[in-house]
Amino acid sequence: MKVKTGILGATGTVGQRFIELLSKHPQFIIHSVGASSRSAGKKYSEATKWKITGDIPEQVKNMIVKECKAKLFGDCDVIFSGLDSDVAGEIEMEFLKADLVVFSNAKNYRKDPMVPLIVPTVNPSHFNLIPHQRSIHTLKKGFLVTNSNCSTTGLVVALKPLQEAFGPLETIIVQTMQAISGAGYPGVSSLDIFDNVIPFISGEEEKMEYETLKILGDLNSDQTECKLLDSTNISATCNRVPVIDGHTECVSIKFKNQPSPTPQEIVNVLDSYVSEAQQIGCHSAPNKCIIVRHDDDRPQPRLDRNNGNGYSVTIGRVRKCNVFDIKFTLLVHNTILGAAGSGILNAEIALAKGLLKTQ
Amino acid sequence: MKVKTGILGATGTVGQRFIELLSKHPQFIIHSVGASSRSAGKKYSEATKWKITGDIPEQVKNMIVKECKAKLFGDCDVIFSGLDSDVAGEIEMEFLKADLVVFSNAKNYRKDPMVPLIVPTVNPSHFNLIPHQRSIHTLKKGFLVTNSNCSTTGLVVALKPLQEAFGPLETIIVQTMQAISGAGYPGVSSLDIFDNVIPFISGEEEKMEYETLKILGDLNSDQTECKLLDSTNISATCNRVPVIDGHTECVSIKFKNQPSPTPQEIVNVLDSYVSEAQQIGCHSAPNKCIIVRHDDDRPQPRLDRNNGNGYSVTIGRVRKCNVFDIKFTLLVHNTILGAAGSGILNAEIALAKGLLKTQ
Amino acid sequence: MKVKTGILGATGTVGQRFIELLSKHPQFIIHSVGASSRSAGKKYSEATKWKITGDIPEQVKNMIVKECKAKLFGDCDVIFSGLDSDVAGEIEMEFLKADLVVFSNAKNYRKDPMVPLIVPTVNPSHFNLIPHQRSIHTLKKGFLVTNSNCSTTGLVVALKPLQEAFGPLETIIVQTMQAISGAGYPGVSSLDIFDNVIPFISGEEEKMEYETLKILGDLNSDQTECKLLDSTNISATCNRVPVIDGHTECVSIKFKNQPSPTPQEIVNVLDSYVSEAQQIGCHSAPNKCIIVRHDDDRPQPRLDRNNGNGYSVTIGRVRKCNVFDIKFTLLVHNTILGAAGSGILNAEIALAKGLLKTQ
Amino acid sequence: MKVKTGILGATGTVGQRFIELLSKHPQFIIHSVGASSRSAGKKYSEATKWKITGDIPEQVKNMIVKECKAKLFGDCDVIFSGLDSDVAGEIEMEFLKADLVVFSNAKNYRKDPMVPLIVPTVNPSHFNLIPHQRSIHTLKKGFLVTNSNCSTTGLVVALKPLQEAFGPLETIIVQTMQAISGAGYPGVSSLDIFDNVIPFISGEEEKMEYETLKILGDLNSDQTECKLLDSTNISATCNRVPVIDGHTECVSIKFKNQPSPTPQEIVNVLDSYVSEAQQIGCHSAPNKCIIVRHDDDRPQPRLDRNNGNGYSVTIGRVRKCNVFDIKFTLLVHNTILGAAGSGILNAEIALAKGLLKTQ
Known part of the structure; x- marks a missing residue:
């Protein structure tokens, strides 16, 4: 019993990654692909400049690209949206109101307190917002879940087990070195x-x-909205570097509870973290959510980005910080766990939780 | 009346930069070049794999490389050392004891409280240690001055005017993205x-x-040693990125005195900073020690590293920090101001201050 | 007595290079800058995303960008066109018919037998077409000259002295490795x-x-058109490689006259080549049109592209070919000699030949 | 019944690729790993700086590295040598004389007329030299086979079907753009x-x-030596470009038999080529030895190097040449089919042909 999926923005960078990952998926099949009216009506292979190593999966090559209209995707059990934010707001809302299940990679609804913002190996408990979301929109089976920004994804995977083990974080300073694929295609000019x-x-x-x-915040007791952490200060500085895939992030943190844990205690907690996505046996969940490296010079994007098929976060250089308590460096695959992969793994969790009804 | 200079480690990356910069210098002439015994006796052009754009300067091509022995450099007014740290300690001390003037790029004596660690556009007042240094080593004209590590150089150029204007820094967090040329040649493998x-x-x-x-510390009142700042916490994280020249650094700082200056006040102070090297008319001193960029996406290594012929530090993105007071991004040319250029400008300052006696 | 120049397409990659080169030129001054109607009316610094190391020259920063209409450039002695080929055809013809002097980098009129296609260090004799061109268009002082495609430029600089010394070329096979700057901005996506x-x-x-x-062809005896070489076979293969500036070309050639010259004879001829542009003392003409390197591993774009300030072609690896007579590798700076620089040096030649009347 | 393999030079670039490919192989198991005396006695994971994406395979991590002495590898059914050529000559000969089966990636014995130089999807018929080789060295089961240089490998895969279909090649001109991984580790300096x-x-x-x-030559009638093609002229020009894996080659060819085939006929022959390695069902043989791309801008190393798991050659831009008959561009994965993969696939062929006796 396969789950029929539709992909919006299927010709773009994130859409291509959805197609590559779903083409090999045991539970999901690619049923429909949608893109702009400029592409609609063409074969997928003709509408797309494929940029992932290897060829367009056979089952998709000859699919006819549809316009992103809900009525054309009514027979899909799940919609994955890789749409650009300039069109995602309107289209995704139309799909939601048509009682479709939408997993969105766009930023448009991430700040909506009623829309779960879920990193699959971090906060699947936020799926508990869905009954309330359905009631507000008077939906039977549809809902809208967003995944997080690619850099945020890596960060929260590292912070979640620390928060669980050692209590609230008082301060977070993070500086990123982000890959060009995060900017889409054509995205960053080579001259830049x-x-x-x-x-x-x-x-x-x-x-x-x-x-x-x-x-990292909790739902309120009614499970009607997500509350932001209010006692944590966070300062982020983001840079683009000449790397194809994989965002590297240097993080310094201070815990509220003192004395703070030692680097070895941090390593132990990171290394032994098991997420709900693994426990409930999701296909795409990695063996380890977090891989801790002990060599001085890791993680490195080229060597570590495919760890756990791109679903693991790799962490190294865990050590004391002269200013805060602890600093470390992490790496996340920005187009897998940081984008399309989060959507897919979120859908697997929803399926396991009984939130997805297949036709 | 030209100053005769000798270059130690002349075939290496820093040595080549010394040669390139000195070959066009109005006051200094390249009198002798020294390298390892493997190179000694060869023509410079045959001993060197030249890696700087353009060709080896004509006046150096046919110079015979000498061994790094003080007696072979006795007729040099100034010695610039680009030696590796594994040999610099012994050789530089031999040159110092032979009453020669040594400007070293190596790390070996940077922690010696009697040896000035001088970034020319920051702390030339530390030249005041030299009388004491000479008295300890019973020298007439010789002395040893080191310049700083390349990443440190960029940082202190930014911090000095802020410290002067707004008082002590309580906290500094800095993350670097450093160029490959900082690792010398062959240095970083392309596969890495x-x-x-x-x-x-x-x-x-x-x-x-x-x-x-x-x-950033002061000399003691006797001018016999340099005292470290003791009330400033600093935490640095250093990364190598695929850039040829130019170190980029993301900095967050907190001032001791509150309320802290606004971003605009910070910009004003940075933009109007004038160093002693400029005031006394040193040839290599840039028009502006600090160039403040107001575009969001600057500084960038490829576009800004040659500002002020590589002697300026470029700063951008001055803004409030959620955690500390202020954050900004700076860029320094790591092999000019961050290495050979500091040595040369330090020598120009020493000349202007009357510390250098030409023969 | 300065020559007033106008630059069309001034905000683009080639236009920026025109501005950078002309801003330091002793004879030419930048009088007007033109671009698309989207930019017209803005300050140059606001209309342009400057991509060359260093800043926009001061004298241009505040110039108001004009539309590319001939009547707005009537007081310019020379027009340099860096326009894209989709608009260059019409605009350049309007300027020509307005009796203006146009040096074009666009491809549109390169195949017109009445329009000289001139690489300044190769075939300035083709300026002899201008009287005929003027008579056809009934112009008093205007004319249109194009420079060549960037890759072609490097090739013909190498071939011209060989043709002069050893007679006709029977066969040429050339494979290029071209820099990204040749594609303009944004041009090549980094993901590609x-x-x-x-x-x-x-x-x-x-x-x-x-x-x-x-x-490499001659004008006919009437000097009314350029005749293509008709006994030379040439086959070109062009590749884009991850290099910022500098096109590298691997060339194999066979001469008609046998026995063919030895590699040493080839080297001698290349090394001693002097172009008319040098002889008549043009400012931008390099000391040597061709720099022959004897190291096995040269020319290299990063090390050799700025030879002769970007106006020299660097040639190395001159050796026998198993299939043809000789093979070698050459390097040309694609945006200096291969584009804007050719236009400027062509204008200098025209000035020296008395073809340019200043007002 | 697994084939026990030993890997010489196991810590190097080619050795690492052998380990990565063999760790997933259904027929071969990694039994012993050998390296220099500096590494011998250490765990593989401690002796090696692993440079392939992903981690060292578990089964190898704790293997103790041996010295490359034949007596220490006597229980291996097959030896794969990734040794550097400065030591490969002596060591491989010692292993051969000890009656071991050696597949070498080194150049040392490639010119020996008695040693087959085999590209597995091109000339497995050269295995017929082995009886003679054994008789000369009085071996029972041992033999020595080399694979080809990485660039040559790609070229001959393209030329073999053309030679079979259209007869002898009169002339070949090839220009390469080769990846940095071909130079091993540390290999090419990033500064270069x-x-x-x-x-x-x-x-x-x-x-x-x-x-x-x-x-591309035949064995003599006695099957005692390989005869070089003697009527083909070939000229190669080799360049290193900033690409991690995958050699790109631009090829122009002329056939002896005229009229020559059309581009379409060439495409048909390339596209339908089936090698013996495929016919006899070798595990690593790709579905297609040659993948012909019809898009103008392919093959590209980043997109096409993993075609056929790195065992396919990808060819595009098949078109008429102005000078010869046909030109095209090909891509080969230089460390898979161009190095370790050839050794492994050659061993699979030997196994299928009954040349390999397992213990």
Whole structure:
């Protein structure tokens, strides 16, 4: 019994990653692909400039691209949206109101307190917002869940087990070195990034500073909205570096509870973290959510980004910080766990939790 | 009346930069070049794999490389040392004891309280240690001055005017993205850094954390040693990125005196900073020690590293920090101001101060 | 007595290079800058995303960008066009018909037998077409000259002295490795060229195969048109590689006259080549049109592209070919000699030949 | 019934690739790993700086590295040698004389007429030299087979079907753009290849020109030696470009038999080529030895190098050449089919042909 999926923004960078991951998925099948009206009506292979190593999966090559209209995707059990934010707001809302299940990678609804912002190996408990969301929109089976910004994703995977084990975080300073694939295609001009660093990514720091507080926060007791952490200060600085895939982040943290844990205690907690996605046996959940490296010079994007098929976060250099308690460096695959993979693993969790009804 | 200079480690990366910069210098002439015994006796052009754009300067091509023995450099007014730290300690001390003037780029004597650690546009007042140094070593004209680690150099140029204007810094967190040229030649293997970030540079974080406190510190009242800043906490994280030249650094700072200055006040102070090196008319001193950029996406290594012929530090993204007071991003040319250029400008200052006697 | 210049397409990649080169020129001054109607009316610094190391030259920063209409440039002695080919055809013709002097970098009129296609260090004799061109268009002082495609430029600089010394070339096979700056801005997406080679550049092979035959050809006896070489076979293969500036070309050639010259004879001829542009003392003419390197591993783009301030072609690896007579590798700076620099040096030649009337 | 394999030079770049490929192999198991005396006695994970994405395979991590002495590898059914050529000659001969089966990636014995130089999808018929080789060395089961230089490998895969279908090649001109991984580790310094092309690879052109003629040649009638093609002229030019894996080659060829085939006929023959390795069902043989791309801008190393798990050659841009008959561009994965993969697939062929006796 396969789950029929539809992919919106299927010709873009995130859409291509959805297709690559879903083409090999044991439970999900690619049923429909949607893109802009410019692409609609064409074969997928003709509408797309494929940028992932390897070829377009056979089952998708000849699919006819549809316009992103809910009525054209009515027979899909799940919709994955890789739409750009300039169109995602309207389209995703139309799909939701048509009682469809939407997993969105766009930023548009991440700040909506009624919309769960879920990193699958971090806060699947936020799925508990869905009954309330359905009641507000008078839906029977549809709902909307967003995954997080790619840089935020890596950060919260590291912070969640520390928060669980050692209590609230008082302060977080994070500086990122982000891959070019995060900017989509054509995205970053080679003339801008060759032999260069770009010390700015529009809107990215604000996303990290907001989304971290929402993902690590709790739902209210009514399960009608998500409350932001209110006692944590976070400051993010985001840079683009000449790397194809994989965001590296240097993190310094201070715990509220003192004395703070030692680096070895931090390592132990990170290394032994098991998420609910693993416990309930989700197909795409990695063996280890977090891989701790003990070599001085790891993680490295080229060597570590595919750990856990891109679903693990790799952490190294856990050590004392002269200013705060602890500092470390983490790496997340920005287009797998940091984008399309989060959507897919979130859908697997929803399926396991009985939230997804297949037709 | 030209100053005769000798260059130790002349075939290496820093040595080549000394040669390139000195070959066009109006006051200094390249009189002797020294390298390992493997190179000694060869023509410079045959002993060197030249890695700087353009060709080996004509006046140096046919110079015979000497061994690094003080007696072979006795007729030099100034010695610039680009030696590796594994040999610099012994050789530089031999040169000093032979009453020669040595400007060293090596780390070996940077922690010696009697040896000035000078970034030319920051703390030339530390030249005041020289009388004491000479008296200890019973020298007439010789002395030893070191310049700072390349990453530290950029940082202290930014911090000095802030410290002067707004008082002590309580906390500094800095994360670097450093160029490959900082590792010398052959240095970083292309297989290690292509499409990659290396989140570790051996010893670099310790250097930044120590040297910053020495450079920004004062001499004691006897002018016999340099006192480290003791009320400033600094935490550095150093990364290697795929950039040829130019170290980028993301900095967050907290001032001791509150309320802290606004971003605009910070910009004003940085923008109007004038160093002693400029005031006394040193040839290599840039028009502006600090260039403040107001575009969101600057500084960038490829576009800004040659500002002020590589002697300026470029700063951008000055803004409030959620955790500390202020954060910003700076860029320093790591092999010019961050290495050979500091040595040369330090020598120009010494000349202007009457510390250098030409023969 | 300065020559007033106007720059069309001034905000683009080639236009920026025109501005950078002209801002330091002793004879030419930048009088007007033109761009699309989207930019017209704005300050140059606001209309332009400057991509060359260093800042926008002061004298241009506050110039108001004009639309590319001939009447707005009537007081310019020379027009340099860095326009894209989709608009260059019409605009340049309007300027020509307004009796203006136009040096174009666009491809539109390169195949017109009445329009000289001139690489300044190769075939300035083709300026002899101008009287005929003026008579056809009934112009008093205006004319239109194009420079060549960037890859062709490097090739013909190497071939011209060989043709002069050893007679006609029977066969030329050339394979290029071209820099990203050749594609303009934003041009090549970083996702397309990082860790990659793109084995195709649209239209480039045809340009090399055609333009080489025109540039190395003679004018007819009436000096009314340029005759293509008709006994030379040329085959070009063009690739894009991850290099910022500098096109590298591997060339194999066979001479008509046998026995063919030895590699040493080839080297001698290349090394001693002096172009008319040098002889008549043009400011931008390099000391040597061709720099022959004898090291096995040169030329290299990063080390050799700025030779002769970007106006020299560097050649190395001159050796026998198992299939043809000789093979070698050459390097040309694609945005200096290969684009804007050719236009400027062509204008200097025209000035020296009395073809340019200043007002 | 598994085949026990030993890997010489196991800590190097090629050795690591052998380990990565063999760790997942259904027929071969890694039984012993050998390296220099400096590594011998250590755990593999401690002796090795692993440079392939992902981690060292579990079964190898704790293996103790042996010295490369035949007596220590006597229980191996097959030896794969990734040794450097400066030691491979002596060590491989010692292993051969000890009656071991050696598949070597080194160049040392490639020119020996009695040693087969085999590209597995091209000339497995050269295994017929083995009886003679055994008789000369009085071996019962041992033999020595080499695979080809990485660039040659890609070329001959393309040429073999053309030679079979259209008869002898009169002329071949090939220009390569080779990946940095071909130079091993640390190999190419990042300072040499960033933003650069190196137009020279020592010995590479000679290898391509010689090995192509041996691989495409026939054995003599006695099957005692391989005869070089003697009527084919080949000229190779080799360049290093900033690409991690995957050699790109631009090829122009002329056939002896005229009229020559059309591009479409060439495409048909390439596209339908089936090698013996596929016919006899070798595990690592790709579905297609040659993948023909019809898009203008393919093959590209980043997108196509993993085609057929790195065992396919991808060819595009098949078109008429102005000088010869046909030109095209090909891509080969230099460390899989171009190195370790050839050794493994050659061993699979030997196993299928009954040349390998397992203990």
